[in-house]
Amino acid sequence: MQRIPNSTYRLQMHKDFTFDDAAAIAEYLYALGISHVYSSPYLQAAPGSMHGYDVVDHQHVNAELGGEAAHYRFSIKLGENGLGQILDIVPNHMSLGQENHLWWDVIENGSASRYASFFDIDWQPQEERLRDKVLVPILADQYGVVLSRGDIRVTRSGNCIFVECSGQRLPVAPNSLPAILGRAADYAHSDILNFISASFGRLPIPSFGDRRRILDRNRDKIVLNSLLHRVCLEEDAACQAIDRAINELNQNHDALDDFLNQQNYRLAFWKTADQQLGYRRFFDVNTLIGLRVERDYVFEETHSRLIEWIKRGVLDGVRVDHPDGLRDPYEYFQRLRAAAPDGWIIGEKILEPGEFLRESWPIEGTSGYDFLNIALGVLVDPAGLARLTDVYSAFTGEPTHFPSIAHDKKLAVTQEALGSDVNRLTSLFVDICEQNRDHRDSTRVEIRRAIREIAACFSVYRTYVIPDRDEITPEDRAIIARAIRQARENKPEIGADLFDFMGDVLTLRVTGRLESEFVLRFQQFTSPVMAKGVEDTAFYCYNRLTALNEVGADPARDGYTPEEFHAYCQRMQATHPYTMITLSTHDTKRSDDVRARMAVLTEVPDQFAEAIERWSAANDRFKTNSLPDRNSEYFYYQTLIGAWPLSPDRARQYMQKAMREAKQKTSWVANNQEFEDALNAFIDSTLADEHFTGELAQFVRSIEPAARVNSLAQTLMKHTAPGVPDLYQGGELWDHSLVDPDNRRPVDYTHRYNLLKELRSGLTIDQVTARMEEGLPKMALIRAALHLRRHNPLWFGANAEYAALHATGAKAKNVLAYRRGNNVVTVVPRLTLNLTGWEDTTLELPEGRWRNQLTGEVLNGGSVSIATLFEHFPVALLALEA
Template sequence: MTKVPASTYRLQLHKGFKFDDAAAIAQYLYDLGVTHVYSSPYLQAAPDSMHGYDVVDHQRVNEELGGAEAHKRFSKTLGENGLGQVLDIVPNHMAIGRENRFWWDVLENGASSRYASFFDIDWQPQEERLRDKVLVPILADQYGRVLEAGDIKVIRNGPLFLVEAAGQTFPVAPTSLPAILARAADYSNSDTLRFIAASFGRLPQPSFEDRRTVLARHRDKAVLNTLLERLCAEDHPACTAIDRAIDDLNARHDALDDFLNQQNYRLAYWKTADQQLGYRRFFDVNSLIGLRMERAHVFEETHALILEWLRQGVLDGVRVDHPDGLRDPLEYFQRLRAAAPDAWIIGEKILEPGEFLRENWPIEGTSGYDFLNVALGVLVSPDGLEKLTQVYADFTAQPVDFHVIAHDKKIAVSQEALGSDVNRITSLLIEICENNRNYRDTTRAEARRALRELAGCFAIYRTYVVPSRNEINDEDRSYIHRAIECAKSNRADLPPTLFDFLEDILTLKVTGRLETEFTLRFQQFTSPVMAKGVEDTAFYCFNRLTGMCEVGGDPGRNGLTIDQFHEYQSKMQQTHPSTMTTLSTHDTKRADDVRARLSVLSELPEEFASAIQSWTAANEQFKANTFPDPNTEYFLYQTLIGAWPIDAERTKTYMLKAMREAKQQTSWVANNKPFEDALFAFIDAILTHAPFVDSLSEFVAKLLVPGRVNSLTQSLLKYTAPGVPDLYQGGELWDHSLVDPDNRRPVDYDLRRKLLAQIAVLPIDKISASINDPEDKGVAKLFLVHRALQLRRQQPTWFGPEAAYTPVKLTGPAASHALAYLRGDHVLTIVPLHTAALTDGWDDTAVQLPEGRWSNQLAEEPHRSGKVLLADLFTSFAVALLTRDDNDAPTAA
């Protein structure tokens, strides 16, 4: 039976917050009401990792967190405090570097490496000079210039020969060693050295599929290394001759160039990565290489420790990072489920509006972005968003059609950052066309443009067609067809028959070995196009209401109706009642309280318009050469509103990241220093200009209470809607963090312990009054979180798969300003919406309570069945969580 948590609490572990630090808050988390700690990845990661997604060794616990012994103490402490544990795992990729022994072996031995089958490397790319090589784009300039400047050289470290460049070292291919050892043998007249040199040169170079020869080669290489090490220890003149040969090699550029050309990697200018990289990455991150997780031995090697923890009960579940990067996500989840039948398995699947998790995936659900966006959608005012569209257009003179912007940014990112991926699938398509006489004359340029356009037209992250199983459903066909029609419409300059041919391949009407490979790789490609083009670019360009620019969201939509909210929750209860629900993660663009406050702007569009017009007029004096531009300024004002109070340094750090992600005025690869300097000076100036600061503070004060009510509303929805609620570290108090690293600042748990003790004795009127206090840290939110978590832990079945979701209709003039639903027979949630626009109060708006005696868990008030006014429910506290006396619950007939 699956071990479904009642709730989770996300912890970000790193060298500044280790296992022992996490163990120290276990008692606090239990007292709060949490049932499971949800840990960020903690297998051995790259040095100084602040997130753990850059794993270098799946067989070890991260030493920077305290290693295996600290992990045991941490797990033991959780158990002693009644807490289970869920772990974030990373099957899609690993970090490259010397710490990754698999990668080091591949660099040394190429396709003959014992671990070449682990990585998604194209050993036979279109460019002949890159065949059987891994591109290593690390040089600060063109390769030849760096070589001639003496910044690439061969060094020896004991028996190891290394290439040193750009502050890094790389292994030397054993078969290239005769270039050094044979010359050293001549210098020292050593027959032993001649034998070793010749033997290295005779090592076979099988492909990784020839496992027996690969292992034999590795054995022989190890023997030769031992002989060489012994020779250096016993024959000093021979060892000195080796160093002389190395010095001679480094002094001759042509000879060194020839030696480097014999390696299994090619050192290159860093800018070549976007167009020529021969391995699949995580998005566009060169230091993260894709794994071939579809191969059983790769799964077994990388999951052995995780599965052992699941069998031992150290873990109750896992959250799987980025399953869309996998070649066959369904096969992966089936393999994981077979190995861990009782585990709670959650996938970080990003769903677009209207898309749902595939029901044939043997997992409990997603990591909660879909819930986050549904909760956000019902908080914003549709009419206000319509008005904000015009406000935004008038202020910035920017395009206001988000979908056009998103499409254009997806095309741009596929041309630039993801160019290597485009080249790879283009080569496959050209080869397919060559084998089909009707498309044989398709040019590479046409194919490349068609593929970029098609990927840009996909409305979702990816489809899940599996040719080997002839697996395709109507949903996949529909998404593919819509993308094809979109691409045809956008690119009338390309043959429509080429797009028809692509549709036939992707829908399995045309099949074959190459077609299978193309379909699988194209599906892996559309996900990073969406992520980089939309999440990491368009979301920083389309700024109508920045709080709506969230992972898996559509900021171009005008929110959700209450009925649409209910439809979504009913669907989740039917299909994935144990999914994760969340409001903030380590990857959200803004914390939940920032979004809650910004949502109020949709209720006050005219006031917002007036405020920013006055601000931009007053702050014009601080601009330099028209910088910042109107779109940046509009984004900045919303950032200040959402995160206020915020200091200049934190604002500048965030704005630099946001504007480089937007790639409109500056970018990560092409910094626009005049723009960035002007932006920083502008921020410094306005945040020390008293009239602006006073006006901003006054405006934020109007949003304070409705923003906090929004926060309490979405929080209660998270704790009572279908699913398992997750709380991001520290989010039990008001949290106005922005995207990482801002949201990974240290959490003050001493303060939280103190406040948790206080709410146990504070009267409800004082807790409720704190919502109006600008200096309050979050007493009301902590109170709600604590009460909801305690209830879930005490009564898990009231919120489980068997607890039906039933919308409850409200009556009265303000019925559209509140939302209510039942969970099973015991729990009734009632929350307000759009309170800033609720100018006439609740009047006679009411809810009809079902039969029985009900208690408001957030106000300690009893209620009888029948009509109850919302004004009475919301008098004591901003939201209502009612539970029915168990003795009054209806019994089955």
């Protein structure tokens, strides 16, 4: 029987919140109503990792979290408290570094490594100087400059010889050791050292994929290392000779350069990565290398521990990080489902507006971004959003056509951060054209520009065309055709024939070995283009209402109608009734409460416009050389409104990250110190100005009642719409966090458990609502909804029909209501800031006796006044009594 959670609670595990810390809150989580803890990745990650996505070892539990013993205690504690466990997993990539023994073996042995085929490395790139080498872009300056400064050195520890630079240690190729050991043998007059040196030099260089010879070579290398270890232990003269040879090598830059050129990696200035990197990364993060998880032995190596946990019942399911980075997501999910037939499997698939998860995928659903976007979208005022377009344009002078902004930012990221990926695709398509006489005269420059333009014109993260299975859906054909058509229009100078030929390859009208490889790699490429170009750039540039700038959203869209919300929920109930639904994640740019507050701005666009104009005029004296600019200032005021109260430290940290992501005035790779200093000074001065902060606080107070209604409304929707509700850590009370690391601040669970105990003691609803400032109504709502789900899981399951209910009367548009099966009715208000009363507005309840789970009131079926429903609490959760 499939192990479907009733609800999940996301915990971010790191060295400051370990397995034992998580175990300590198990009792609280169960009392709240949670059924499953949903843990961030906790296989061994890079040292100091605060998120766990930089895995270095799939066979071991992260030692910084407490290791195997603490994991066992944590798992036992969850079971004792009736809690299951879901784990976030990372199949797409691993972190580099000495802790990753697979990677260490690769850079030591190159394509002759046992693990060379584990990673997505191009061993034969276009540039001949990089063939059979891995680029390691870690130097702070040009290679020759760093070498001349003496900042690259060879060192020894026991029998192991390393290259050290930029605070990192790298192995040396066995075949290069004679340059050191041969000289040392002469100095020590050691025959055995001379034998070891010569033997290292004679190690074969098997061709890539020759598994038997690679294993034989590795065996011989191990034997030689053992001999060298023994020599270093037993012959002090030999050790001294080796150290002498190393010291001489370090003093001779020409000899050291020659030695470094013998390695299976090429040390390089960190800026070379964007254009010359020879391996697929996670987006543009050089330290996260792509895995070839489509290969059976790689899947087994990276998933054996996870599958063991699922089979033993330690885990009930997994959330798969970034499946769009995989070569064939469908095949991957099939393999995972076969290994865990009863597990709850969720994919972090980002869906663009109007896009839905492929029904053929053998998983329960997505990680919930699609829900959080439509849940907020139905709570904003479309007319107010349209007015905010004018407000934003007038205040900043910035362009407001988001599709053009997104296209330009995607195009820019293909030229800059993802340039090496484009180069790889270009070389592949050059070879394709060379084999086709109609296109062999297409130039590398034209091909590169065409690839960039088509990727920038993609409306979704990626398509799922699989050449080996001759598999392409009408949906994918339409997406590709639309991108090709738009690319042709945007770049007529390139020539329509090249775009059309590329479209024919992408849609399998032209096939072959190279063509298949291009299709698969291009699909892996468009995901980071969308993520880096839109989510991590355009979403920080187009700031009309930043609450709408969330993953998978269209920030230019003027909200969603109730009818669109109902249609979405009905489709989810029909196709993915056990998908994850959430409002905040570790990756959201703003928490649900920040977005709920900012949504109220659509109800007061003119007051907002007046306020920011007044604030800007008053704060102009705090600018330095007219910095920050108006767009950054507009973004700042929205941030303050959404997250208030906000300390200067939090504000500076967040604004620096946001402005660097925007890449308009500063960036991660080219810090503009003048701008950042001016921005920090502006933040400090404005937040120290009591007149400004007083006005800001008053503005927030004026919209806070409606903001809290929005928060309670979307919280109730999350717990009763089709799917499994997920709660991000700490979000059971008001939480006005911003993007990470702000949303990873410590959570006060002692305070939360004490509040929960008060709720369990029998507080009246009036006592609960009287403590609105503390967030007690939000916790009370979550507890009531979770316990209703716990005691009646079938009421929210695959057979629990979703049906819209429609209010009637003067304020009918301010009501969103729906029914789950025959047992649960949800009623929430919308657009409430200027709502003076419900007048004659009513809702027709199905027949029967309905108890409001939040107030205890009992209502009879038939026409019910909305004013009655919301008299004691802002939202209503009704359950049919037997």
